[in-house]
Structure formats: C-alpha cells, structure tokens
Amino acid sequence: MPPLALYIHWPFCLAKCPYCDFNSHVRERIDAAGFIAALRAELAFEGARLGRRPLGSIFFGGGTPSLMAPADVAALIADARRVFAPRDDLEITLEANPTSVEAGKLADFRAAGVNRLSLGVQSLDPAALAFLGRRHSAGQAIAALESARRIFPRLSFDLIYARPGQTLPAWRAELRAALALAADHLSLYQLTIEPGTAFATAHARGEIVLPEGEEAAALYEATGAEAAGAGLLPYEVSNYARPGAESRHNLAYWRYGDYAGIGPGAHGRLTLRGEIVATRRHRAPEIWAERVGRFGHGSVAETPLSPLERGREMLLMGLRLAEGLDPAGFARRTGRPLAEAIDAEILRQAEAAGYLAWEGGRLVALPAGRLRLDALLAALCR
Amino acid sequence: MILADSGAESPYPSRMTDTALRHIRNFAIIAHIDHGKSTLADRLIEATGALSNREMTEQVLDTMEIERERGITIKAQTVRLSYKARDGETYALNLMDTPGHVDFAYEVSRSLAACEGSLLVVDASQGVEAQTLANVYQAIEAGHEIVPVLNKIDLPAAEPERVRRQIEDVIGLDTSDAVLISAKTGHNIAGVLEAIVTRLPPPQGDPEAPLKALLVDSWYDAYLGVVILVRVKDGRLARGQKIRMMATGAVHVIEQTGVFSPRMVAAADLGPGEIGYITAGIKTVADCRIGDTITEDRRPAEAPLPGFKPSVPVVWCGLYPVDADDFEKLRESLGRLRLNDASFHYEPETSAALGFGFRCGFLGLLHLEIVQERLAREFGLDLIATAPSVVYRIHRTNGQVADLHNPADMPDGSVIDKIEEPWIKATIMVPDEYLGAVLHLCNERRGQQVDLTYVGNRAMAVYRLPLNEVVFDFYDRLKSVSRGYASFDYQMDGYAESDLVRISILVNAEPVDALAFIAHRSAAETRGRAICQRLKDLIPKQLFKIAIQAAIGGRVIARETIGALAKDVTAKCYGGDISRKRKLLEKQKEGKKRMRQFGKVEIPQSAFLAALKTG
Ligand SMILES: Nc1nc2c(ncn2[C@@H]2O[C@H](COP(=O)(O)OP(=O)(O)O)[C@@H](O)[C@H]2O)c(=O)[nH]1
Ligand SMILES: C[S@@+](CC[C@H](N)C(=O)[O-])C[C@H]1O[C@@H](n2cnc3c(N)ncnc32)[C@H](O)[C@@H]1O
Ligand code: SF4
Numbered sequence: 003m004p005p006l007a008l009y010i011h012w013p014f015c016l017a018k019c020p021y022c023d024f025n026s027h028v029r030e031r032i033d034a035a036g037f038i039a040a041l042r043a044e045l046a047f048e049g050a051r052l053g054r055r056p057l058g059s060i061f062f063g064g065g066t067p068s069l070m071a072p073a074d075v076a077a078l079i080a081d082a083r084r085v086f087a088p089r090d091d092l093e094i095t096l097e098a099n100p101t102s103v104e105a106g107k108l109a110d111f112r113a114a115g116v117n118r119l120s121l122g123v124q125s126l127d128p129a130a131l132a133f134l135g136r137r138h139s140a141g142q143a144i145a146a147l148e149s150a151r152r153i154f155p156r157l158s159f160d161l162i163y164a165r166p167g168q169t170l171p172a173w174r175a176e177l178r179a180a181l182a183l184a185a186d187h188l189s190l191y192q193l194t195i196e197p198g199t200a201f202a203t204a205h206a207r208g209e210i211v212l213p214e215g216e217e218a219a220a221l222y223e224a225t226g227a228e229a230a231g232a233g234l235l236p237y238e239v240s241n242y243a244r245p246g247a248e249s250r251h252n253l254a255y256w257r258y259g260d261y262a263g264i265g266p267g268a269h270g271r272l273t274l275r276g277e278i279v280a281t282r283r284h285r286a287p288e289i290w291a292e293r294v295g296r297f298g299h300g301s302v303a304e305t306p307l308s309p310l311e312r313g314r315e316m317l318l319m320g321l322r323l324a325e326g327l328d329p330a331g332f333a334r335r336t337g338r339p340l341a342e343a344i345d346a347e348i349l350r351q352a353e354a355a356g357y358l359a360w361e362g363g364r365l366v367a368l369p370a371g372r373l374r375l376d377a378l379l380a381a382l383c384r
Numbered sequence: 385m386i387l388a389d390s391g392a393e394s395p396y397p398s399r400m401t402d403t404a405l406r407h408i409r410n411f412a413i414i415a416h417i418d419h420g421k422s423t424l425a426d427r428l429i430e431a432t433g434a435l436s437n438r439e440m441t442e443q444v445l446d447t448m449e450i451e452r453e454r455g456i457t458i459k460a461q462t463v464r465l466s467y468k469a470r471d472g473e474t475y476a477l478n479l480m481d482t483p484g485h486v487d488f489a490y491e492v493s494r495s496l497a498a499c500e501g502s503l504l505v506v507d508a509s510q511g512v513e514a515q516t517l518a519n520v521y522q523a524i525e526a527g528h529e530i531v532p533v534l535n536k537i538d539l540p541a542a543e544p545e546r547v548r549r550q551i552e553d554v555i556g557l558d559t560s561d562a563v564l565i566s567a568k569t570g571h572n573i574a575g576v577l578e579a580i581v582t583r584l585p586p587p588q589g590d591p592e593a594p595l596k597a598l599l600v601d602s603w604y605d606a607y608l609g610v611v612i613l614v615r616v617k618d619g620r621l622a623r624g625q626k627i628r629m630m631a632t633g634a635v636h637v638i639e640q641t642g643v644f645s646p647r648m649v650a651a652a653d654l655g656p657g658e659i660g661y662i663t664a665g666i667k668t669v670a671d672c673r674i675g676d677t678i679t680e681d682r683r684p685a686e687a688p689l690p691g692f693k694p695s696v697p698v699v700w701c702g703l704y705p706v707d708a709d710d711f712e713k714l715r716e717s718l719g720r721l722r723l724n725d726a727s728f729h730y731e732p733e734t735s736a737a738l739g740f741g742f743r744c745g746f747l748g749l750l751h752l753e754i755v756q757e758r759l760a761r762e763f764g765l766d767l768i769a770t771a772p773s774v775v776y777r778i779h780r781t782n783g784q785v786a787d788l789h790n791p792a793d794m795p796d797g798s799v800i801d802k803i804e805e806p807w808i809k810a811t812i813m814v815p816d817e818y819l820g821a822v823l824h825l826c827n828e829r830r831g832q833q834v835d836l837t838y839v840g841n842r843a844m845a846v847y848r849l850p851l852n853e854v855v856f857d858f859y860d861r862l863k864s865v866s867r868g869y870a871s872f873d874y875q876m877d878g879y880a881e882s883d884l885v886r887i888s889i890l891v892n893a894e895p896v897d898a899l900a901f902i903a904h905r906s907a908a909e910t911r912g913r914a915i916c917q918r919l920k921d922l923i924p925k926q927l928f929k930i931a932i933q934a935a936i937g938g939r940v941i942a943r944e945t946i947g948a949l950a951k952d953v954t955a956k957c958y959g960g961d962i963s964r965k966r967k968l969l970e971k972q973k974e975g976k977k978r979m980r981q982f983g984k985v986e987i988p989q990s991a992f993l994a995a996l997k998t999g
Pocket of ligand 2: 021022023024063064065066067097098099121122123124160161162191192193194195196956
C-alpha cells in the first residue's frame with residue numbers, strides 16, 4: 003500500500019471570496035487554542051485506528067492555514083511524525099495567502115517544518131484581483147513569491163483563469179508573466195461558478211458570463227502550451243509541474259490512495275478492516291470542535307464504499323492524471339476489474355474518436371478526451 | 385370500489401327496497417368541470433343524512449386517487465338518498481354521478497339512460513361552457529326533464545340573470561324556475577331537493593314483466609369480485625336468480641343485490657325504477673359490457689334495451705417498460721387494470737427501438753393518461769409511451785380493409801388503394817378576443833367550419849377536425865392560444881378518405897420504428913422538419929456525430945446533425961471531496977438510465993413523446 007497522506011483543514015479566512023465554496027468561515031475572534039487542541043485530538047484518533055503507517059505527505063489546507071500560528075503548525079507536524087511513520091522525504095505543504103499578515107510568517111512556517119508552500123496568487127492583474135475579491139495586490143503576491151522562493155525548497159502557486167471577458171492574448175500574457183516567476187509547480191484553475199456563492203447569484207442574474215465550450219477549451223489549450231514552453235507539464239488536468247516536482251499529496255488523491263482528513267469538513271479515504279471507508283467531518287467549525295471534545299473526533303459519516311463506488315471514484319480521479327490508470331492496480335484497489343467498471347462499447351468509440359488510448363498498458367485520456375472528460379466519464383463509467 | 389365495506393357481512397336481507405315507483409326519483413347532475421357538481425352532491429348527501437358527519441369526507445363520490453386529484457369521475461357511481469319532502473312523503477332519490485369527460489361519452493350516455501331527469505348545474509359567475517352543452521344535449525336526447533341550477537350565487541361576480549338568459553338562448557331551456565343556490569354555503573339546498581321531487585318525473589316500469597335491467601357500469605372489487613351497477617326497468621332482480629347478459633349471452637346466478645347509501649347495503653331485491661348493484665361471481669368486467677341488458681335466463685325479455693354499443697378504442701399507443709425486465713410485470717399490471725376497465729385494450733407488440741411492450745387502445749387521450757398514470761403509481765412501473773395514434777382504415781388494392789393501430793405497420797404504398805381517417809365534431813367556446821387565434825388553430829389542423837355563433841361575448845365554433853390532428857397536442861395549443869379561456873368538447877364523426885403518408889424517422893440511417901407517424905401529405909414536410917429539430921435538442925451529444933432524418937418512403941424530407949461531444953473542460957480544484965464528484969456522475973448516469981440504446985445512439989425516453997409535439 004502506498005504511504006498515507008494527511009490533510010489538515012483550517013477553516014478560517016480574513017474574508018470570504020465571492021467565488022469560493024470551500025469550507026471557509028470568517029470569525030471576529032477565533033479560539034485558536036481550542037481548535038488546535040481539537041485538531042491534535044483528531045490526529046491522535048486517526049493515529050490510534052490506523053497504526054504507525056508510513057506517512058508520505060501532510061497538507062495544511064483551508065480556509066487559510068497561513069493564518070495559523072507557526073508554533074501550532076509545528077506542534078501538529080510533531081504529532082503526525084510521532085503517531086505515524088514519516089518517510090524521510092515527507093512532503094509538508096501549507097496553503098498561504100499573499101497578504102501582508104501572512105507574508106511575515108513564511109520563515110517561521112519553514113522553521114516549523116513546512117517544506118512546500120502553495121500560494122494563492124489567483125491573478126497578476128489588479129482588476130482581476132479586485133473582481134475576485136482578493137485582499138492582496140499583484141505587487142504583494144509577487145513579493146510573497148520572491149521571498150517564498152528563497153525560503154522554501156518547493157513552491158507552487160494558484161491562478162484562476164477563464165474569467166469573464168478574459169481574452170486569449172491577455173491570459174497568455176498573464177500566464178507568461180507568472181511562469182517567469184519560476185515556481186516548479188502551478189495549479190491553474192478555470193473559474194467555476196459554485197452553488198451558494200456570491201458569484202452564483204451574480205451568474206444567475208446574468209451579471210457574470212463565463213467563457214464556455216470552445217472558448218474555454220482554447221484557453222485551456224493555450225495554458226498547456228505556455229506551461230510546456232516553460233518546462234511545466236500537465237500531470238493532472240489543472241496541475242502543471244517540472245518532472246519530479248509534482249505534489250505528492252495531491253497525487254495520493256488522484257491515484258486513489260489512502261488519505262486521512264482532519265478538521266471541519268475534511269474528507270478522507272481510509273483502508274480499515276479490508277474496506278475502503280469514506281470519512282467526513284462536521285463542516286461547522288464550532289460544532290466540529292464540540293464533537294471532538296465529546297467523542298474524540300468530529301466524524302459525522304464513515305461509509306464503507308462498494309466495489310462499484312470505489313471503481314467510479316478511482317476512474318474519476320485516475321483519468322484526470324496524465325499517467326492514467328493501470329488495470330492491475332485498479333482491480334487491486336477497487337475489487338473490480340477495469341473492464342467491468344467501464345462500458346466496452348463506449349471505450350471503443352472513445353478510442354476511435356481519439357479521446358482515450360492505451361499507453362504502456364495504462365488507460366489514459368488524450369488531450370481531446372481531457373477537453374470533454376466529464377461527459378466522457380459519465381458515458382464510460384458503469 | 386372503496387365504498388364497499390359491508391357486503392357479505394351485513395344481516396341479510398337487511399331491508400326491502402320495494403319503494404313504490406312514485407316515490408323514486410333517478411337523476412344525474414350535469415356540469416362543466418369546477419362548476420360545483422361534487423360540492424352539490426356532498427351537500428345533498430349531508431342534507432339527507434345518508435352519511436354521518438364523521439363519515440362525510442369532502443367529495444364522497446370521487447373515490448379513485450387519480451379521480452380525486454384531477455377532479456374527474458371515471459366510473460359511474462350512485463348514491464341513494466332518503467328524503468322526506470314537504471308533502472310529508474319519503475322519497476328515494478338516486479343520484480347518479482357520471483363521468484364528465486368526452487373520452488367517456490358513451491359511459492355518460494348509459495348513466496343518463498338510467499335516469500329520468502338531470503340537474504343542470506351552471507356556475508353563475510362563469511356561465512355555460514362547452515362541456516355543459518355536450519352533456520345537456522345528451523340529457524335531452526335521453527329524454528330527461530332538466531332543472532337548471534345556478535350555483536355559486538354567493539360570489540360577488542355571480543350574474544344569475546345573465547346566465548339565465550344565456551341558458552335560454554343557447555340551450556333553449558326555460559329558466560324561470562331555475563334554482564339559485566350556493567353549494568358551498570349550503571344556501572337553498574332544500575330548494576334543490578324539492579325541485580327533484582316535484583319537477584322530475586318518477587320512473588315507470590312493470591314489476592311483473594320479464595326482467596330488463598340496464599348494465600350501467602361495473603368494477604372489480606377484491607372481496608366481492610365484479611360489482612355491477614344496474615338500473616331495473618321491468619321485473620325484479622333477486623338473490624339466487626339466474627340472469628343472462630343479452631349481448632354476450634353469459635349466464636350467472638345473482639349472489640347479492642343491494643343499494644349504495646353511499647356504502648354498499650344489501651337488499652332483498654331490486655324492483656322497477658331502482659338503481660342498485662348486483663354481484664354474481666363474475667371474474668372480470670370484460671364479461672359485463674356497459675349498456676348491455678340483463679334479463680332472466682328462465683323468462684328472457686323479447687328485446688334488449690336500445691343503445692348498446694361495444695366500446696371501441698379510438699386512440700392507441702405503445703407502452704414499453706423502461707427496464708426490459710419489467711415486461712412480465714407490465715403484462716400482469718395491464719391484466720389487473722383491465723379487470724376493472726373493459727374499455728381499455730392491449731396486445732403484445734415488439735419494437736426494434738423499444739423492445740417488448742404492448743399496443744394499448746383507449747377511449748381518448750385522458751383515458752390514456754389515466755391508465756399510464758395508474759400503471760406508474762399503483763404498479764410502480766416506469767414506462768415509455770410512444771406517440772398516440774388514431775385508428776386508420778386501410779383499403780388495399782386487393783379489396784381487403786383493415787384497421788391500422790400502429791404507424792409502423794403501415795403497408796407499402798403500392799398495395800394501398802386508399803386510407804381513411806377518423807373525424808370528430810368539435811364544439812369550442814371562447815371569448816371573442818381569442819376567436820381569431822382559435823380559428824387559425826382549427827384551420828391549421830385541417831378543420832372544416834360547421835358553425836360559428838355568438839353567445840353573449842363568447843363565440844361558439846363548431847368544427848369538423850381529423851382526430852389525428854387533435855390527438856396529440858390540440859388541447860395544449862388551444863389552452864395556450866386562448867390563455868386557458870377556451871372550452872372544448874367533441875364527438876366522433878365518422879371516417880373520410882384522406883391523402884395520408886407515413887413519415888419515418890432515421891437516426892444514423894436506421895429507422896426508429898417508435899418514432900414513425902402518419903400525417904397529411906400537405907403537413908408532412910413541416911412536421912418532419914419540426915421533429916428533426918426537436919430531436920436535435922432532445923438527443924444529448926454523444927461521442928460521435930449523429931444524423932437525424934425524416935423520410936417518406938425512400939425520400940428524405942428533412943435532416944439535422946448533432947455534433948460530437950462538445951468540449952467542456954473542468955479544470956477545477958477538487959481537494960479530497962471525491963464523493964461530491966462521484967454523486968454528480970451518478971446523477972448524470974441516472975439520467976442516462978432513462979435512455980434507449982438505439983444502434984449506437986442513446987435516445988432519452990422523453991424524446992419518444994416530446995419529439996412529436998408541434999408548435
Ligand atoms: N364560492 C363558491 N364556490 C363553490 C361553490 N360550489 C363549489 N364551489 C367551489 O368550486 C370549486 C369546484 O367545485 P367542485 O364541486 O369540485 O366542482 P366539480 O368539478 O363540478 O365537481 C371548488 O373549489 C368548490 O369549493 C359555491 O356555491 N360557491
Ligand atoms: C482551498 S482553495 C484556497 C486556498 C487559499 N485560501 C487561497 O484563497 O489562496 C484552493 C484553490 O482553489 C481555487 N478555487 C477556489 N474556488 C474556486 C472556483 N470557484 N473556481 C476556480 N478555482 C477555485 C483557488 O485557486 C484556490 O487557491
Ligand atoms: S478562496 Fe481562499 S481565502 Fe478566499 S474564501 Fe476561499 S479559502 Fe478563503
């Protein structure tokens with residue numbers, strides 16, 4: 003079994019971005035000590051039931067985990083190292099926002115053990131940053147990147163593109179500027195409208211119109227071309243890395259390995275007693291903390307997945323990866339032969355159409371297939 | 385039916401029904417939908433104490449769930465009310481509730497034939513509607529005495545004087561004695577009861593003559609078997625008697641006779657003028673033809689009562705299970721439905737597109753919808769229905785004549801001498817401002833105007849229309865062009881030769897039998913094009929290009945192409961929440977389950993019906 007990945011969720015932000023549907027909350031005051039204690043309790047809880055499994059990665063996500071105190075991050079890392087069996091090359095990522103509040107803490111996070119920083123830059127265009135409701139300027143983002151590059155051995159940042167009115171040349175220019183800032187990893191997401199966000203309302207009213215279909219596809223294709231020009235390859239639909247610099251933590255998700263998720267709203271997939279169990283924590287931070295206090299964990303659902311569900315999940319994630327799926331690994335992990343999990347006739351048609359192919363014994367989505375992966379998966383999956 | 389709760393257990397004989405003829409009144413209530421028929425019936429039941437308050441639920445007579453929901457009556461029902469009139473005598477009033485919809489016109493005529501009079505209920509704030517007219521004419525044909533009742537006079541918008549004049553102008557009934565009531569508040573219900581006794585004639589009949597009883601309706605009861613609703617004309621019906629159905633010749637022995645009060649109450653026998661029920665160990669309603677005459681086997685009547693007509697379905701469509709494994713369940717369910725509804729027909733059919741199913745015949749579109757709904761609701765069946773078709777009459781060059789129920793079965797043009805199609809005579813009432821649109825619609829549907837008159841500011845248009853043009857979406861279109869203000873009624877009006885062609889729909893060059901349809905040659909191209917366009921929207925993009933064509937014989941008259949799967953990138957951050965994405969996928973798959981694989985193309989089941997909707 004591949005090593006375990008550990009996800010730790012910090013649910014607080016300085017402000018709610020209008021596009022964001024992550025489990026993030028804005029609070030006047032935060033009982034940091036209480037939340038850290040609860041996170042440590044959940045870590046102990048997972049450790050107790052999983053045993054000293056090899057640990058490959060830790061990811062502090064959010065919300066805005068860069069708002070945590072570096073000492074607390076250090077304590078959680080120390081706990082994880084003690085409870086699990088960390089690999090020598092343990093990858094520890096922290097998501098950070100490039101506001102002034104956080105920028106000053108980067109060195110302390112590094113000292114706490116974080117060895118990979120993921121910076122939420124989102125855009126280098128001031129107008130776009132304003133539209134996205136970000137509380138930092140392009141200048142601040144660039145400054146944060148510069149200092150992060152000096153402090154952390156590995157660095158990634160996020161951009162959101164396919165924004166309303168964004169033209170192909172404008173995006174190419176913005177992306178080229180971003181690539182020049184020389185990270186070895188980039189997450190390039192297309193803006194999506196998520197239900198329940200401020201953008202969803204504006205979108206429903208017709209105030210926000212996104213590039214779709216061919217237009218969005220052209221932006222996507224340009225993104226791949228620009229990134230490749232800078233030596234970053236799309237190892238997953240929206241993640242680009244210099245070979246070797248891929249995020250090990252995210253690969254654990256896409257390869258459908260085991261990951262433990264602690265903190266409010268965190269999801270996990272854990273092999274327990276020979277089954278794969280989907281775990282889910284209560285989303286509301288205070289209720290979650292209260293439950294941890296009472297039960298030792300804030301889990302609200304622990305659902306064993308059937309081979310059918312496992313198959314669907316692994317297919318869903320695996321075909322997003324450039325490396326695709328290996329049938330033997332698929333059958334081992336899901337308990338279902340790949341040939342049974344997919345519709346043979348659709349596969350044949352998809353191969354003929356140049357959407358899917360077998361490469362080195364693995365099933366992979368070709369570029370044309372990636373452009374229509376969701377619809378393709380719906381047809382392909384049994 | 386649900387009201388049957390006593391039957392076998394009740395002390396027997398519980399009571400005699402030998403009411404003198406002069407103390408009986410048999411009557412129906414005719415009304416346009418929503419004019420207050422059910423409310424009035426409830427008030428009458430209440431006022432005569434036929435049910436205790438506790439038993440009194442709103443609208444006692446509509447019993448089937450679907451009937452309740454749609455506010456329509458499908459089966460004839462009856463209730464016997466005991467009323468002590470102002471003259472001091474006690475009368476038995478038999479209220480016959482009739483189906484109100486044109487699909488069941490024949491059933492209505494049999495119910496009316498069981499009565500001597502009718503209450504014509506008209507909403508005083510609305511006035512006369514098309515359905516009122518159709519029913520009132522039937523009542524007049526049945527020789528009824530008719531008492532006009534103006535309902536809803538409690539409403540500020542009520543205009544009893546205007547409606548009175550309208551009834552006189554349009555129907556020619558004297559309204560000087562019309563009874564003004566509010567069924568809702570109960571105002572003047574006594575006036576209605578008195579009018580029934582004093583103005584409607586008592587039945588006539590000879591208790592000593594050979595038995596003649598009209599079979600009004602029948603239904604299947606899980607405990608009693610088939611229950612038959614009868615009206616005795618001459619002679620008597622009694623337990624142990626051997627009866628004969630004059631149309632079918634079937635002989636049965638009566639097990640029980642009784643009346644509805646409105647619950648079933650056993651009675652020793654039923655004499656002339658009585659309305660009641662019998663049971664006779666009959667297994668299926670198909671043996672009990674509505675309108676048949678029941679006589680005594682030992683001493684049969686010389687001639688049956690007039691007007692018997694076997695029921696003939698006018699609209700047919702294919703019903704297929706969504707899940708092929710449900711075929712047997714569908715067969716069983718259809719059988720169970722037919723136990724209680726002899727007017728509905730079915731025969732096995734196979735379709736290349738849809739697999740194994742049944743071709744089903746109905747009295748009309750409403751009947752079709754009701755059966756489909758019952759199959760879904762009561763039997764939990766998920767069905768695909770093909771577009772409804774009327775019954776064409778094919779005359780072959782060799783002189784053979786045959787009915788065609790399924791467009792897919794249409795023979796090759798070279799062996800057809802001529803084709804006839806059924807026509808209807810439609811009565812449409814509509815406010816003046818929508819008349820233009822309605823006439824346009826009728827003309828568009830090959831209608832021939834028979835009459836156009838005005839009733840106040842409402843126009844009454846009588847049109848002859850091919851049933852084929854009405855069967856599909858005429859009601860919907862009529863509603864929309866008149867903003868819901870038009871009312872519509874029709875009767876069958878014979879067959880006529882017509883220049884009809886079959887249009888096949890081809891998906892990737894393969895004909896989809898379930899989408900074939902028949903249309904007049906003049907409309908073929910427009911309809912073909914409209915359907916191709918519709919299918920283009922209804923069939924989701926697939927991995928490859930799809931060609932959709934409409935053709936007459938080998939000649940393609942319309943063509944559309946559906947492009948391959950569109951580009952739809954989802955480069956988004958997912959994190960560890962895979963369940964959400966999986967559920968999304970499962971929802972997409974759920975949608976796909978409702979598709980039919982056709983060759984390589986998947987067609988959503990909704991397309992089979994929706995494709996043919998025009999306009
Ligand atoms: N205001 C008023 N409403 C009535 C009266 N009679 C019936 N209604 C209402 O009219 C609607 C249709 O009545 P219903 O008896 O169901 O009509 P049916 O379709 O002819 O059986 C219902 O909402 C009744 O409550 C009446 O006398 N006055
Ligand atoms: C957990 S989130 C946010 C991390 C951090 N709090 C921040 O805002 O930078 C991770 C990434 O998801 C992306 N994201 C969030 N909502 C999105 C949306 N509606 N459409 C596209 N990308 C989105 C953003 O790029 C964001 O950096
Ligand atoms: S995008 Fe990041 S900073 Fe903005 S609300 Fe979401 S998690 Fe918080």
